[in-house]
Amino acid sequence: MTTAEPLTTDPNSEAFYAAALDRISRFMLVLTITLSAAAWWRYGWRIVLGFACGCAVAYLNFHWLKRVVTALADRATQPGRTQSSGGVVLRFLLRYVLMGLGAYVIFTVSPASLYGLFAGLFLPVAAIACEAAYEMWVAVARGT
Amino acid sequence: MRRLLSHLFMALAFMFMAVPVFAQGGAAAGAVNWVAITAGFSMAIASGLCALGQAKATASAAEALGRNPAARPGIQLALILGLALIESLALYTLVIIFAKVN
Numbered sequence: 001m002t003t004a005e006p007l008t009t010d011p012n013s014e015a016f017y018a019a020a021l022d023r024i025s026r027f028m029l030v031l032t033i034t035l036s037a038a039a040w041w042r043y044g045w046r047i048v049l050g051f052a053c054g055c056a057v058a059y060l061n062f063h064w065l066k067r068v069v070t071a072l073a074d075r076a077t078q079p080g081r082t083q084s085s086g087g088v089v090l091r092f093l094l095r096y097v098l099m100g101l102g103a104y105v106i107f108t109v110s111p112a113s114l115y116g117l118f119a120g121l122f123l124p125v126a127a128i129a130c131e132a133a134y135e136m137w138v139a140v141a142r143g144t
Numbered sequence: 145m146r147r148l149l150s151h152l153f154m155a156l157a158f159m160f161m162a163v164p165v166f167a168q169g170g171a172a173a174g175a176v177n178w179v180a181i182t183a184g185f186s187m188a189i190a191s192g193l194c195a196l197g198q199a200k201a202t203a204s205a206a207e208a209l210g211r212n213p214a215a216r217p218g219i220q221l222a223l224i225l226g227l228a229l230i231e232s233l234a235l236y237t238l239v240i241i242f243a244k245v246n
Binding site for chain 1: 206209210213216217218219220221224225227228229231232235238242
């Protein structure tokens with residue numbers, strides 16, 4: 001029978017991976033600014049408006065997802081001091097309400113901007129891809 | 145009693161399936177919007193499967209946290225990224241459906 005060993009023992013690696021969520025948030029902000037400027041130049045302000053709304057909703061959505069998961073982890077690891085489960089569930093469901101409301105408003109005001117909104121909603125995926133590429137680059141640079 | 149009810153529900157299901165037999169034929173029958181019907185079914189399937197995936201990921205993470213609280217940062221990071229990527233799958237379906245229906 002073999003004993004399980006921890007995956008990472010290097011404190012530098014642990015600190016590096018612990019900062020991944022903050023880096024993803026920063027990637028989201030950078031991508032929002034960069035892609036909005038590119039879309040303004042290529043498609044015009046209507047699409048950019050929808051894209052910016054989508055990015056804002058996606059950023060808020062990701063932020064609330066982090067808070068909900070943190071609350072869930074608190075509940076699993078520290079049973080004594082936890083916040084109410086109603087608040088956690090409400091915040092989890094409020095994300096979908098916000099996304100639906102944003103899509104409805106954009107669709108009502110300007111249907112042409114809806115494609116921009118959809119593109120903006122994929123911002124976390126692009127930021128996670130950037131983070132994966134960055135981690136790969138760091139791993140190659142370190143020679144690990 | 146349960147057997148009787150199951151027979152009854154099966155008979156009702158067959159009766160509901162037989163309803164299109166009484167539908168008007170000819171030109172009206174060709175006007176079925178299959179794209180919209182398929183879009184609705186595919187969105188429902190995608191949402192359901194994404195919900196199952198999120199539930200499975202959350203349950204596994206909660207179980208892992210309960211067993212090994214010291215591994216919290218890694219599990220929490222993996223759960224957040226997993227949930228975000230699973231949600232994006234439903235969004236992919238929504239975008240494809242919207243593009244096809246419009």
